[in-house]
Amino acid sequence: MDIAEGFRNHKEKIVNKWVEYALSTYISSGFFVKERDQFANPVGGNIREALNRLFPLLVGGADSREFIAPLEQIMSIRSVQEFSPSQAVAPLNAIKHITREVFASDKERKHLVQELYDFEFAVDLAMLAAFDIYMQFRERLYQVRIAEIRSGSHILTDSRCPSKLLPEDNKRL
């Protein structure tokens, strides 16, 4: 039995555990895991969908550039939530441990644990890409803030009465 078959047999179990782990980083993880409507539960829905897309790419030796789309789906959300950078990306790493755990608990596939090197290397690449993507979204956030200030809405609070701009001398006229 080879590693590819091992992944095929356990895909659902592994990905489900991964999704649950990623969502366990939220206080209200119960709801985020349970509610399957992606519009009623955007955090749970997007993370579930993205991890399901990412897993076959990690297993199948895909080019790491293909990781970007699903990683963006996850990191766009986690980079505006109250996580530190390491907390934001850490759930990705969990897949290594989950996979080992699942294989190790299956007597017939225990030996596959020794063959996880390529898979784990792909996870490392995904982790590194996730840091870049996290930063891209933080930068986008700052750009949005700057654009908003430039658009003039700041004048709501930071403006002064135009007459205040007049020199003191003119006011007496």
Next chain:
Amino acid sequence: MAVPKLQQLSKSVVQGPSLATGAIPTRDWMDIPVVFKSGNYAYPAKKDKVEYLNKQSGLHFPNAREWSPEDEDWKLPEGWQEIILKGLKERLEKFRSLKIFMDCCVRCGACADKCHFFLGTGDPKNMPVLRAELLRSVYRNDFTLAGKILGKMAGAREMTVAVLKEWFMYSYQCTECRRCSVFCPYGIDTAEVTMMIRELLHLVGIGINWILEPASNSNRTGNHMGLQPHTFKDNVEFLVDDVENLTGVKPNISFNRKGAEILFITPSADVFAEPGLYTAMGYMILFEAIGLDYTWSTYASEGGNFGLFTNNETMKKLNAKMYAEAKRLGVKYIIGGECGHMWRVVHQYMDTMNGPADFLEIPKSPITGTVFDNAASTKMVHISEFTADLIKNSKIKLDKSRNSHVKATFHDSCNTSRAMGLLDEPRYILDHVVDWVEMPENTIREQTFCCGSGTGLNTDEIMELRMRAGLPRANAVKYVHEKHGVNMLSCVCAIDRATLTSLMNYWNPEVGVCGLSELVANAIVQEGETRGELDEGLRTML
């Protein structure tokens, strides 16, 4: 071994002052203190703004001072607990709804997962039921027998500084959008609970600048921007020039004209900031096309009412100025532009605060003869109601192909959809002016998701909070963008036009934001026009 490694990873992830505290909270919600840090709170109101408001007749904004939520000491006034409890007692007597909302919740949880702040943060205190519980726990402690006897067992707790800080944190993580109340079997309006918490906080001098400065500007010059009459007039006239350059037809406009048939009031953002500018140009083009006898006012130069986000006295005062101006000018009725909370105030509160406006006439369209009975008491017609009626009676000529650069979707603004039931008129208009698609069913109409930045939370220092609160809305837009190629999010609210722009810039940068009247004006065929090919409608750079 693998298992311990995963546990170690969890441990490293969950440490630190973060929401990521692992699956199940180990402490009761009452025992988890709030932590203020840069980015999770809006800046407090400036001292001079609070002093100004406190000096106005009928308004009460005490305890003006410099303070920061990050400080241990919030410089509360002497006897602040008594002030809060007395304020709560007065409001329980004055507002029967508040008393009912405090008593009748059975904590069924129907509202719990309906709040965009909860969905974006996963923070249980953003469940509407728990947010209301922040106030209800104090109510139980001091105003119910069970609470007085059983204390914490009955869900009661004393009013402490920690409770006050929690109120500030979570009443400003609620946009009073009322999505939760749609799902409440008792019809509890949790927005009104938030409003009461904010009112109580103002009694001890706790408020945010992004609300109090526009409110004071509006009281002083008539609009949030603090624009004086000549500046307001200049801005509108710039837009007249732009319209003439684009279409070849110069709209006739007037200001403060006595004897005009209609007074037109819209949010001042429409005459000042993109993309609202194009919406304002849209109003002018529409009114010119039908030859409407209307006037702008440089005094009632604001539709929005930031008083709604502070206390009922300020809301009443700011609302009254629109009607005072209508009376002064002797108009027959008012047409209101694309605004959100102006309509909430007009439909839910105006009548009991300042109404009925008996000195005005029941609105009747001079073009179609349609009588707007729905506005019989407030005498104020929504621009979309007015426009839909014009289209229905074939009074304007529309060429949909002029919007061929747009694939639109429609965001129901919380206030117009849930507080006044304006659901079908905008859709009817869209059908006639542009190719458009709906977002998923559980994100539109009464179930619409808030932009995430309403009720005065559209300030840039809490941008992250706004982005996560706006995720449910942005997520639905993303879906129609990817599935149907939607490139424009249309709406009928000025705050939406500002905040959805930032929201889209973060979540869906390829989707723009526009007012409905902009799309109408893009499609209007006017007599005597000399417009060339406007590839981007009113946004075309000539």
